[in-house]
Amino acid sequence: MARYNAKESERRWQAEWEARGLFKTPALDSSRSGAAPKCYVLEMFPYPSGRIHMGHTRNYTMGDVIARFRRAQGYNVLHPMGWDAFGLPAENAARDKGVSPRDWTYENIAHMRGQLKMMGLSIDWSREFATCDVAYYHQQQKLFLDFYKAGFVHRQEADVNWDPVDMTVLANEQVIDGRGWRSGAVVERRKLSQWFFRITQFAEELLAGLDTLDRWPEKVRLMQKNWIGKSEGLRFQFTLSNAQKLDVFTTRPDTLFGASFVALSPEHPLAQDLAKKDEKLAAFIAECRHVGTAEADIEKAEKKGYDTGLKAIHPFDESWTLPVMVANFVLMGYGTGAIFGCPAHDQRDLDFARKYALPVTAVVVPEGADPKTFDVGNQAYTGSGRLANSRFLDGMAVDDAKAEVANRLEAAGIGGRTVNYRLRDWLVSRQRPWGCPIPMIHCAKCGVVPVPAEQLPVKLPEKINFAVKGNPLDADTAWKSTTCPSCGGAATRDTDTLDTFVDSSWYFTRFTAPAAADPVDKAAADYWLPVDQYIGGIEHAILHLLYARYITRAMHRLGMVKVAEPFAGLFTQGMVCHETYKDAKGDWVAPDEVVKEAGKAIRIADKAELTVGPSEKMSKSRKNVIAPEAIIADYGADTIRWFMLSDTPPERDIEWTDAGAEGCWRFVQRVWRLASESEGLSPVGAPITAQDAASLDLRRATHKAIAAVTEHLEALRFNSAVAQLYTLANAIAAGETCDGAVRREAIETMVLLSAPMMPHLAEECWQALGHARLVAETPWPKHDPKLTQSDQVVMAVQVNGKRRAEFAVAKNADPKAVEKLALEQEGVIRALGGKTPKKVIVVPNRIVNVVA
């Protein structure tokens, strides 16, 4: 029997699917759409770096399995693909190689599209677009202006995060451990006038919305919740000794009588103001700035302060004053940038107070402790208890004291309850030339004026000159010179482009009508959204997924889309890893230069033995990368797809091994053998009449596989679905002598069930089995409940919790009869050793436990 020729077969079936247009998205008005439920399956679209890697392979295989599975189940499926095509790598390539970023990007897209097509993905390629297509960013500019008109966008001079390597500003979310998310460079602070999306306007909604996302990983919801960082507290005013007012924010108003100082952030306007007349303070502030930006090791940073000499008057006692300090640990970006310090109940305040010898008064003592002797030492007490040393609050519980203080300060007109968020507005200006131009014009007379709709799109220049300092768009005077739409005078374009995360925050909505004349075709968006299953890496838990939720909510508020949440189901897949090799010199060695012999890694070139390191995420720096195209060339796409789904649960990291890949390839051949060596099979559609035990066993295995694989795929347990298919293949091999119609049913079922995972092989087998219609056009099989539940069960018998025997009995047999049978089992009698059972527990159809 001939080997299955994956290469030849895969090419042929891909052409056949395309010729028949099988993966075209059903039209909204087609007769199908009325009856069938919709299913929008989406994998995070790739950046066109040039070639696909194993991570893409895993991601797109999972998505394709779901899409094909749902399609077979009769859903209307939308499964599109596009390119997140703006961004810095294109600029770097342009600078290094002298090509245009546009050409570089589109060439990469062409190459990667070819690679993705070789994987046999069931994608509707007619909907493909790249975010750098003028047609796409034109719509994005319209969307930006819609947001501007609605007041969702504002321009503000602010301290911003400046990435000195990428030469652009970054949003807060894009600063990880004080470094740029892409470049890894230590971020500097700069004061610039920039565009912001008012994401904080939606902070509460974005937080509350998390509770509705029941098909999202708990972990991602928690990360977003923490990022939004809601805290409820009180904002109130101190009057200072110079009669100025100072706003502070606290979540612990109950501890107000434990206050021993007031502290300002070094960046607080009052501190800045005071520094003008106080050189020492100015020097202190400069020092704080240094520490903050130079190194991110905040944990080691010592609490430092500077006494301004000002006093703050206690709101409940005019005769009580607190020193006003400038302290390096107070953040300007949170609350009001000023706090009152209560050392006994806040660790930072305590460290600070001990250093500067400020009073420490415990005002909350644990239940049962004596307020006179309770001492916090060097460990701030943050637990619950009763108020003490707090005048009218004494004896109250913490929550009551909080309310009492809030009520009194509100009544006095110097404070109010507020909610604070950690979330900051989203800075979207980028000083980069390869992005979506911000459609705004700056006029000396009229100020900032939006580009009128009829003048859109603001296209990027044909040629971008990288041989300039700073942003090439800013240096391109011809491009940036324009006339003011308002007064007709000379004006300049905004030369910043939008953060590329804006591009990826609404592409899934655009996929529902990629050619629409407006950003959104409401009918299409309302039919297809939300995305039913979104799949991608966990690294986007905050950045992309939070921005996309925000943009969708903003569009929802403007009536552009019905849904508020874009992704009903989210799945975060694990990474693809490989073991690492180092030679005697400590240099990394790539897997294709290595052979494994008797558990040892040997370099092919010089037979040198290598050190085998732990399995780590495939990366160029560790050289432990396996190229998908090499595997596809050797074994075919179905083998690599099967590997990506086998063994390891999809959310965990998977390790690529050659042995595992060979195992997958052997299974491909095995399925082909089982399906193509069809001697003795009944013809297509022959009725099943056999009633012999072996045939019934095989039929049961077949229908159990249908039920199990369906259930596992619904739950995205691809590895378990794979295991079930192995089990079915084993049952088919064991049932070689069974009735021909029964064997046909089993083999055809195996082919249909494996089709979402190995679609080319399935088509080839299906044809060999004598079918004219394609698998891709064949409905998902249904199991016969009569065959998945047998009328006999094997029950185990335990004596004192230890298994001693098992016996077969009719399903749902009378418990009394089961008990009698159980006690008659030889193993049970031996274990009892003549003792009389005290108690017998019968769990129907499962187990009997005899207690002796």
Added chain:
RNA sequence: GCGGGCAUGGCGGAACUGGUAGACGCGCUGGAUUUAGGUUCCAGUGAUGCAAGUCGUGGGGGUUCAAAUCCCUCUGCCCGCACCA
């Protein structure tokens, strides 16, 4: 520091709402087939023991007729946030 997760054979992992631990795959051992190897097929594969059996899901304790699963506690690893008042 705070928050979250994980721990099962040589390896990846399975085990529904507590009910026969180790499905399935990889690897390994033995055998058969083949002109040679890969291939294919059969048998075996948690530990220990001749056997009956005993032990066994990171360690310790608990609840229960029954615990990988529930509770307490300790250890180790991974992830997120990190001076957020």
